[in-house]
Amino acid sequence: MTPAEEDEATGIHCRLDELLAERGMTLARLSELVGVSVVNLSILKNDRARAIRYSTLSAICRVLDCEVGELLVRAD
Template sequence: MSPAEDEGPSGVHCRLDELLDARGMTLTRLSELVGVSVVNLSILKNDRARAIRYSTLSAICRALDCEIGELLVRAD
């Protein structure tokens, strides 16, 4: 099985919940700001995403006023 087919943990944790909480923002509001569905943001938030577009990553970081390294961290 190749790494792309692996459905196990990716070793990356998304801190979206923590960043939203710190900013008093809802997932729904973030969805409106970045143009990504609540369902897709929820997948990302729950560490179930298998990929993310750079443009989406950039839009999320812009909306949350954070750096990529604050949003995505290693989960060893």
């Protein structure tokens, strides 16, 4: 398995799109409230992130009023 395939095989899906839609919030607004660039949030949203800081995860969950398990789910 190549490194790219290993990255895609994490089995973790980020539900950021769904949570934003449920709350009527844009990625740009979340970026402002969390202090993370739209580009980095987009990488996370599109399941391309290789890592996420706990502080970022915590800030996203605080702003979206959700639990980590609502944001990140197993995609098996």
